[in-house]
Amino acid sequence: MSPVAPDASSRAAAPPPAWRHWLPRALLAFLVLNGVLTFENQWPTAGIRLGARLSFELCLGTLGLMAWVAWRGRASARLIGALAAAYTVGVLLRYLDVTVPALLGRPVNLYWDGRHAWQLLKLAAGDWPAWQAAGILAMAVAGLATLYLLVHRATAMLAACLEWHRPRPWLLAAGLALSASHAVHPYVERDTRWFFSLPVLPGLLHQVALLPDVVLPGQADRRLSPSPRFDSDLARLHGADVLLLFAESYGVVALDHAPLAAALAASRERLQQAIDASGRQVVSARVRSPTFGGGSWLAHAALLSGVDTRRPGDHDLLLTTRRPTLVSHFRQHGWRTVGWMPGLQRPWPEGAFYGFDRRAGADDIGYHGPAFGYWRIPDQAALALLQQQELPAGPRAPRFVVFPTLNSHAPFRPLPPLQADWAALPGPGAYSAAQQAQALAEPVSWLDPLPAYAASLRYTYGWLAAWLDGPAPPGLLTVVIGDHQPLAAVSGPQASWDVPVHVISSDAALLARFTAAGFTPGLQPPAPALCDLHELTARLLAAFDGRAPATGRAAAR
Numbered sequence: 299m300s301p302v303a304p305d306a307s308s309r310a311a312a313p314p315p316a317w318r319h320w321l322p323r324a325l326l327a328f329l330v331l332n333g334v335l336t337f338e339n340q341w342p343t344a345g346i347r348l349g350a351r352l353s354f355e356l357c358l359g360t361l362g363l364m365a366w367v368a369w370r371g372r373a374s375a376r377l378i379g380a381l382a383a384a385y386t387v388g389v390l391l392r393y394l395d396v397t398v399p400a401l402l403g404r405p406v407n408l409y410w411d412g413r414h415a416w417q418l419l420k421l422a423a424g425d426w427p428a429w430q431a432a433g434i435l436a437m438a439v440a441g442l443a444t445l446y447l448l449v450h451r452a453t454a455m456l457a458a459c460l461e462w463h464r465p466r467p468w469l470l471a472a473g474l475a476l477s478a479s480h481a482v483h484p485y486v487e488r489d490t491r492w493f494f495s496l497p498v499l500p501g502l503l504h505q506v507a508l509l510p511d512v513v514l515p516g517q518a519d520r521r522l523s524p525s526p527r528f529d530s531d532l533a534r535l536h537g538a539d540v541l542l543l544f545a546e547s548y549g550v551v552a553l554d555h556a557p558l559a560a561a562l563a564a565s566r567e568r569l570q571q572a573i574d575a576s577g578r579q580v581v582s583a584r585v586r587s588p589t590f591g592g593g594s595w596l597a598h599a600a601l602l603s604g605v606d607t608r609r610p611g612d613h614d615l616l617l618t619t620r621r622p623t624l625v626s627h628f629r630q631h632g633w634r635t636v637g638w639m640p641g642l643q644r645p646w647p648e649g650a651f652y653g654f655d656r657r658a659g660a661d662d663i664g665y666h667g668p669a670f671g672y673w674r675i676p677d678q679a680a681l682a683l684l685q686q687q688e689l690p691a692g693p694r695a696p697r698f699v700v701f702p703t704l705n706s707h708a709p710f711r712p713l714p715p716l717q718a719d720w721a722a723l724p725g726p727g728a729y730s731a732a733q734q735a736q737a738l739a740e741p742v743s744w745l746d747p748l749p750a751y752a753a754s755l756r757y758t759y760g761w762l763a764a765w766l767d768g769p770a771p772p773g774l775l776t777v778v779i780g781d782h783q784p785l786a787a788v789s790g791p792q793a794s795w796d797v798p799v800h801v802i803s804s805d806a807a808l809l810a811r812f813t814a815a816g817f818t819p820g821l822q823p824p825a826p827a828l829c830d831l832h833e834l835t836a837r838l839l840a841a842f843d844g845r846a847p848a849t850g851r852a853a854a855r
Contacts, residue, residue, distance in 0.1 A: 324459035330452040331356050334389045334445070336495035339400040341791070343745055346393070351495040352476070355388060361473040364460045373457035382450035389445060391498045400786060522615055526604040526836040528622040532631045533844025534808060537696045538773045539689060540628070544598060544702040545758060547710075549783030550584055550796040552755055553822060561752045565759040570821055572763035573802055576770070580802045581812045582823035586830045587782045587797045591789075594702060597781035597797075597831055602652060602700070604835030617651045624835065626653035628698035638663065638684050638701040640675040654700075656688075663687075666726040668734040673704040676714035678761035680704075682723035682769075689771050706758055708785050710750035712737035716760045720769050744787065751788045766802065776802040777838070779831075796827045799834065811841040 335356050336349035359381060367373055460466070476494075553559055573580050588608040589596040596607045599616055602623045607613045629635045635655045639646075642659035649657050663683050665675045681701070688697050705713060715733050717723055743750065762778070770776075780797030783789045800821060801812050813819065815837050816828045829837070 320459050320462050320465070323455055327452040327456035327459065328356070328360070331385060331449065331456070334449065335385065335392060337392065337396070339396040341400045341786070344397055346396070349495050354494045354497040355499055356385075357473055357476055359385070360456065360460075361470070361477075363457055364466060364469060364473075367457060367460045368463070368466060372461055373454075378454050378457055379450065382446060382453045385449045385453065386442075386446045388498060389449070391502060395498050519619070521609075522612055522619070522621075523606040523832070525621050526839065528604075528627045528839065530627070530839035530843035531845060532628065532633075532842045534811070534842050535696075535775065536773075536805075537632075538775050538803075538805070539697045539771050540633070540699070541774060541776045542601075542624075542698070542700045543762075543776060543778045544594065544700070544781045545778055546594065546703045546706045546781060547708065547751070547784040547788075548706060548755065548758070548778075548780030548797060549587075549789060549793075550780075550798060550825075551783055551789040551793060553798060554825075555790070558748065558752055562755055562759070565756040565763075566821055569759045569763040569766075572767035576767045576804075577772070578766065578802050578804045579806060579809055579819070580800050580821055581809050581817035581819055582798060582800045582821055583812075583817045583828040584796045584823045584825060585779075585799055585834050586827045587780070587795050588831055589782045590793075590795050591783060591785040592708075594781040597779075598700070598702065600830075600832040601779065601835055604832050606830065606832045617648045619651075623652050624838070625698065625700065627839075629653055629655065632695060633698040634688075634695045636684075636688050636697060636699045638680065638688070638699055640665070640677075640680040641673055641702060641704045641707075643674075652700075664724065667728045668731065670705075670714045670729075670734065670737055671712045673707060675704065676729075677703045677705045677758065678714070678717060678765075679723045679728055681761065681765055682720050685720075685765075685769060685771075686724055689774075691771070702781070703758060706751070706754035706784075708747065709742045709744060710747060710754040711740050711742050713740070713750075713753055713757050716757065716764065718764075720765070747785070747787050751784055772804065774803075775805070775808070776800075778802065779834075794827075796825070797831070798823055808841065812837075815841065 332353050333348055335353035336351050337346040338349045339345075340347045363373060363377075363381065366377065460469075551558060552562055570580070587597050588600045588606065596613050599605070599613050600607045602625060603616060603621055604624075605612070605616055605621060607616065625635045625637075635653065637649065637652065637654040637657040639658060640660050640663055642657075643661075644659075646657065646659070660675060663675070663680060664687070665679055665683060667676075667679060670676055680703075684699065684701065688699060714729060714737055717728060722728055740750075766776070777799065779799040782797060783793055783795060786793065798821075801809060801817065803809055809817075818824060828834075
């Protein structure tokens, strides 16, 4: 008679392993799974280090697995595969959860950041050859497969150990005690969850809960903050051109971090001298950006609309509405409105929300010079092209221009050289091949980005000073505002979200309105922040209005 394979009942009835065999295997499996679910960021890099705490999700998963094994006798291969897949996804979410705040200073937003992942990958890859990019992709796939196999093996080992019924009461008691200590944390004075690593699941569930606000009609007005009153007549501007210049990654760290402030002191002084020599004055303040380390579009939308964009999804909701903006308001009062966006390298249909007469991306502004890194177009050349096309001398309609800069974007290199001849900048010979090669040869460091960041701000101060004291239109009102602080590797842990704003004009009476509203003369605004960035919109509109004092109208808003 041929032998009969044992069925599930006979396997379940097999003698249980001795504790000397069971305990090491169970501990090894649990420690492996706990290690891949509780690692921490190795600041200021994108690397990780092992954590010394328990994974709350793993404890719950182990309790659930033990209950299933106690009920069914064993865990099926399908269940083990599903758990291994869930844990693997948890590892990836954990990496994002600890790495993004460390490098960018803000929590990860799966809905919004996921839509821009491809652009971030292109930025990171830079000018890698195709074979190198393919090799890195293959290594990433292989690493993910290896991670899954490791997690699957540990999960299967743990499930097999849980078939031994004798330790189950002790495991159940320990699991319930740990869960209870985590649950009572909000209701007691002591920290009863210090031994747990912060779980990823609550943040993920929070982001999932935000999706209805994004996809369901009629939710936007109930969720978004109120818009300011766009009733300013703009008469106090007397038809002047207005340049709203978002300085990329220009945060108060440039003013408050002593070594960085010292490295920038000379270039900031040259900018002040250029402003004075051009017959202009400058007043400054600090405001709180809605974002940190990235997400420039959140700051742009906050100022242009006057709507708070700090909460995840609010920016996307805003673009689906017909809320008024500074752009549409200036357009209604006779200004030609221009979105000068050399960093825009793909279609941007959402930009129709703002109401620009012209939206000019990288392929539309007419730059034919050499490319300097991923962003291609130097800020100084972009500004020269802007003046040539939209701010020429002679009779014309006033312009309202929104210009987000590029060269102070992480990783802050390569940096083009400053050019003295503004007239030659728009041409194809503005930069030599040697200048391009020298800029591209400068090393990029994500571990020590402070020197490159300082150099990028010196470049920004330099071309702005040269322009204001040179070809800039004499009656121009320039508003320079940082969109956000640089990434945390520059600004440090627990840095504020404050950014500088400078208002530069030859109209002393107009600037007096800003000082009455809380601005201070010069380029060095004191702390604290004057307001949130979206609240600055109402202050601008009040200062531009010709019917009432700026301070009174700003307070009314």
